[in-house]
Amino acid sequence: MRHDHLITSKQLTREDIETILDRAAEIDADPSAVADRHTNTLLGLLFFEPSTRTKMSFETAMKRLGGDVVDMGSVESSSVKKGETLADTVRVIEGYTDALVLRHPKQGSATMASEFVDVPLVNAGDGAGHHPSQTLLDLYTIRENAGLDDLTIGIMGDLKYGRTVHSLAHALTNFDAQQHFISPESLRLPREVVYDLHQEDGGAGIREHETLEEILPSLDVLYVTRIQRERFPDEQEYQKVAGEYQIGTETLEAAGDELTIMHPLPRVDEIAPEIDETDHAAYFEQAHNGVPVRMALLDLLLSDDGAADRRGGEADE
Amino acid sequence: MSDDHDHHDGDEHELRVSKIRNGTVIDHVRGGQALNVLAILGIDGSEGEEVSVGMNVPSDRLARKDIVKVEGRELSQDEVDVLSLIAPDATINIVREYEVIEKHRVEPPEIVAGVLSCPNAGCITTSGEPVDSRFEVLEDGVRCDYCGTIVRDEIAALIDT
Numbered sequence: 001m002r003h004d005h006l007i008t009s010k011q012l013t014r015e016d017i018e019t020i021l022d023r024a025a026e027i028d029a030d031p032s033a034v035a036d037r038h039t040n041t042l043l044g045l046l047f048f049e050p051s052t053r054t055k056m057s058f059e060t061a062m063k064r065l066g067g068d069v070v071d072m073g074s075v076e077s078s079s080v081k082k083g084e085t086l087a088d089t090v091r092v093i094e095g096y097t098d099a100l101v102l103r104h105p106k107q108g109s110a111t112m113a114s115e116f117v118d119v120p121l122v123n124a125g126d127g128a129g130h131h132p133s134q135t136l137l138d139l140y141t142i143r144e145n146a147g148l149d150d151l152t153i154g155i156m157g158d159l160k161y162g163r164t165v166h167s168l169a170h171a172l173t174n175f176d177a178q179q180h181f182i183s184p185e186s187l188r189l190p191r192e193v194v195y196d197l198h199q200e201d202g203g204a205g206i207r208e209h210e211t212l213e214e215i216l217p218s219l220d221v222l223y224v225t226r227i228q229r230e231r232f233p234d235e236q237e238y239q240k241v242a243g244e245y246q247i248g249t250e251t252l253e254a255a256g257d258e259l260t261i262m263h264p265l266p267r268v269d270e271i272a273p274e275i276d277e278t279d280h281a282a283y284f285e286q287a288h289n290g291v292p293v294r295m296a297l298l299d300l301l302l303s304d305d306g307a308a309d310r311r312g313g314e315a316d317e
Numbered sequence: 318m319s320d321d322h323d324h325h326d327g328d329e330h331e332l333r334v335s336k337i338r339n340g341t342v343i344d345h346v347r348g349g350q351a352l353n354v355l356a357i358l359g360i361d362g363s364e365g366e367e368v369s370v371g372m373n374v375p376s377d378r379l380a381r382k383d384i385v386k387v388e389g390r391e392l393s394q395d396e397v398d399v400l401s402l403i404a405p406d407a408t409i410n411i412v413r414e415y416e417v418i419e420k421h422r423v424e425p426p427e428i429v430a431g432v433l434s435c436p437n438a439g440c441i442t443t444s445g446e447p448v449d450s451r452f453e454v455l456e457d458g459v460r461c462d463y464c465g466t467i468v469r470d471e472i473a474a475l476i477d478t
Contacts, residue, residue, distance in 0.1 A: 085446050106441040108463025112448050127439050129464060192465045 005114040005121045006297065008130040009167040010196065014174035021140050023296035024289070034065055034295065038302055041067035044097035046089065047124070048075055048104040053265060054124050054134065057290035058101050058298075065295055070096060087116050094119050099302060102126075120301040128161040128190075134264055135167040137293040138223070141286040145260040146220040149176040154215055156182035157225030157245055157270065159189045164264040165225060166193050173200040180219070182209045184241035187227065211244065216254050222247070224263045224270050248272040252280060262286050335369055341392045342410040342417075343385040343400065348373045351383035353403050353473040357432060358396055360387065379406060398426035402433075402459065403473045425454050433459065433475040440464035450477065 006012075027034055043062040047055050059069045072078050072093065080089065086109060090100060094117040102110050103124040110123030110130075125131045142148060153172065159165050159181050169189070172179055179197075181189055188208060189197075197206050209215060216222070227245055232238040246269055247261065263271055263283040275281050346354055351370045360366055367388035376382035391411050392400075400407055401423035411419035431449035435442050442450045442463050452459040458469035468475060 086441070086444075087447050104441075105439075106444055107437065107439050107465070108441040108461070111463050112441045112446060115448070126441075127464075190465075192460065192467045195467060196465075 004118075004301070005110075005123075006132050006301070007110045007114055007121075007123045009132040009135045009171040010130075010200075012132070012171060012174070017136070017139060017171060017174060020136055020293065020296050020300060021143060023300065024136075024140055024293040027295045027299075028289075028292040031064055031292070031295075034299065036066040037299060038062070039066040041065070041099075041302060042097045043067060043069045043298065044093040044100045045069050045071040046093060046100060046102045046104075047072065048080065048086075048102075048109075049125065051103055051124070053287050053290060054103065054131075055101075057287075058122075058124065058133075058294050060291050061294035061298055064291065065298060067098075067298075086113055090117050090121070099298065122297065122301070125163055127163070128166075129163050130167045131163040131264075132167050132171075133294055133297060134164045134290075135171045136297060137286060137289045138164070138168050138262065138264070139171060140289045140293050141262060141282055142221055142260070144285075144289075145282055146258070148172075151175065151177040151220055152180070152218050153177055153221040153223060154180045154182055154212065154219045155223045155225075156212060158187045158228050158231065159183040159225075160187040161228060161231055162225045165189070165223075168223065169193060169197055169206075170200065173197060173205070176205075178205045178207070180207050180209060180215045182212050182215070182245075184210065184227075184245075186237070186241075187231070212251070213254065216251075216259075217256060219255065219259055221260045221262060222255075224261065224267075226266070226268055226270055242269075246270055246272070247275060249274050249278075252278075255280070335386075336415060337367075337369070337386045337388045337412055338415055339413050340367075340386065340388040340390050340411075342412060343387075343392075343404070344382070344408045344410060345376065345379060345406045346383040346385060346404040347379060347406065348381035348383055350403050350473060351385050353476060354383070354385050354400060354407075356473075356476045357399055357403060358387075358392070366390065395426070397421075397423050399429055399432055401425040402429065402454065403476075427454060428452065428462070429454060429459065432477060433472070434477045435461045435464060435466055436468060436475060437461065437464050437466040440466065 045055060062069050090113045099120040101122045101124045102113055105127050107127040107129040109126045114121045122133055123130055155165055169179060227242055229238050259280050260282045261280045265283060265287055343354060351372050369386040371384040373381045397409050407423045409421055410417045430451045433450055433452055435450055440461060440463055442448055451462040453462055458467055459472060460467045
């Protein structure tokens, strides 16, 4: 990879993505081969918002590479509570660690933080912005189940605030993928994301819908996100749309046999539990893939070449 | 000098906005934007600057235009470039001893830093961090380099005063 930081999926080329996914597949096949690859390496976990899968999978990934983590802990127990800026926090923790993983409620936080540090920084979610490492495990799962080219994917739910959606949509423009976005009017993709998709893709592979029915039969993958009740100005508005975006066994009668259903989790009621036991369900596999994919990502970011670049190329001497 | 000597727009407003000896005349500002031009240049009169403003004067090219004259200050190219965001038709006249010694149009810059505030309350640049705002200039608006928010209308409302 040519990047020191992973801030958005927009910075990833198709070659970058394939390099990471191929490396993840190697690691997935034989995790023990990299068990001591990054001994004495410390990863700093800076999570300013709650996280289960992302945080634990980064922690697991670092430990399975032979390294360890230091964790800022909750915001309530950190200096953030005393009013410390993010810029100061990352500069301090940079001095303790070899790489940083940052989740923060503000959009653009990872971009800003990366301007203050020299160690690799991975954006693990910046508000409603981006979540590129999630995208890499999403792409890995899609590649395993449906392939990344000649792909027809439906992305449904909260497209406005869904950072996993924004990152995935950008990344898919590197491939021959038709993207169908399904959401209520109030939760459509932000105009800046649509702007980028048209820039990157010419708009040819992008369609927006309010209902799933019209495109469900043509989908290879249905990527479902939670409609976030708390985003709606009133409960009635939420109730108008919530039921229409739930997937039950009856919904899938119109779907193709090979349809893969994904979800970044946590889910609430978007996907009925009955779906879990069907061949369509890939969301737990998707969560599992977070570890090998993040192992591959960390391995590449912490590689000797990358470290040499950060030291000004001294390894070449 | 500017429209004071520009026969296309007539001479009527000469009476309203006096000539300057040394400084800058910003002409062909879209009507109603003069105060935003001053804001974007950080001129509020508190430093004792001598400023003349003509607003909504007749113009052949713009129908109605504003003119800003700043005595004793020659604008830098950076300042001129930033002006293009709210005054894309503006002409800049550098004046010395009552003579226009330089006259040019504004050109949009690629990046505008530290001038506009991001309207997205969820953007990190609005959070008291030690970072200047930074916007990419698009053909039809500006875009926050941090959160990606695109603003096409009301750019003047984002001027950080």
